[in-house]
Amino acid sequence: NAGVTQTPKFQVLKTGQSMTLQCAQDMNHEYMSWYRQDPGMGLRLIHYSVGAGITDQGEVPNGYNVSRSTTEDFPLRLLSAAPSQTSVYFCASSYLGQGFAFFGQGTRLTVV
Amino acid sequence: QQPVQSPQAVILREGEDAVINCSSSKALYSVHWYRQKHGEAPVFLMILLKGGEQKGHEKISASFNEKKQQSSLYLTASQLSYSGTYFCGTEQEDSSYKLIFGSGTRLLVRP
Numbered sequence: 001n002a003g004v005t006q007t008p009k010f011q012v013l014k015t016g017q018s019m020t021l022q023c024a025q026d027m028n029h030e031y032m033s034w035y036r037q038d039p040g041m042g043l044r045l046i047h048y049s050v051g052a053g054i055t056d057q058g059e060v061p062n063g064y065n066v067s068r069s070t071t072e073d074f075p076l077r078l079l080s081a082a083p084s085q086t087s088v089y090f091c092a093s094s095y096l097g098q099g100f101a102f103f104g105q106g107t108r109l110t111v112v
Numbered sequence: 113q114q115p116v117q118s119p120q121a122v123i124l125r126e127g128e129d130a131v132i133n134c135s136s137s138k139a140l141y142s143v144h145w146y147r148q149k150h151g152e153a154p155v156f157l158m159i160l161l162k163g164g165e166q167k168g169h170e171k172i173s174a175s176f177n178e179k180k181q182q183s184s185l186y187l188t189a190s191q192l193s194y195s196g197t198y199f200c201g202t203e204q205e206d207s208s209y210k211l212i213f214g215s216g217t218r219l220l221v222r223p
Contacts, residue, residue, distance in 0.1 A: 031209055033211065035213075041215065041216075042114075042199060042213050042214060042215040042216045043154070043199065043201075043213040044213075045210065045211065045212060045213075048209065048210060048211075050209050056210075058210065058212075059114075059212065090153060090154070092211075096209060100144055100156040100158075100159045101144070101146075101154075101156065101201075101211065102156070103153040103154050103155075104153065105152075105153050106153055
């Protein structure tokens with residue numbers, strides 16, 4: 001039982017490049033979400049999903065795309081990286097309703 | 113809408129108590145509390161659902177006043193291991209499953 005697995009752990013991108021952050025969970029959780037955390041700041045919701053085929057925007061969705069083709073996976077795509085997207089990205093999953101969130105270990109992204 | 117946490121930072125001596133508050137201007141369905149240590153992922157502490165329920169675990173407990181849309185986290189007889197940043201996350205009644213976090217409260221427990 002691995003919980004929530006994020007890859008990669010570290011990534012450096014050049015401005016304008018695109019990439020996909022991977023998130024997978026093996027707990028059969030319906031709910032998955034992506035947050036970004038800037039230094040010394042709180043967690044801001046980017047996108048979330050309540051089940052396969054269903055996604056919705058969070059607080060800061062611009063510049064990011066998501067899809068949920070399976071229950072297990074919820075990848076986050078950066079379309080054209082900008083220095084403002086330098087952050088630590090956390091994926092989280094939970095059961096719907098009364099579930100609390102399990103967080104992955106994070107991906108530290110630097111855009112130069 | 114982002115919940116408001118207070119205070120922003122707290123410094124305690126080991127054994128002292130602390131209260132961290134979380135409030136929202138929107139009607140809430142649930143309040144979550146998490147602790148994050150530097151360089152690590154947030155770790156779940158407890159969840160409180162609409163109904164004014166108070167929950168506890170050893171020396172850490174919380175309450176949820178749904179009339180005021182406020183929650184408080186109580187840390188009793190603090191230990192060095194309690195140091196970290198505490199976040200509350202809220203789900204509003206009109207947008208369930210959308211968990212929005214406050215800006216956090218930094219807690220430092222000194223010997």
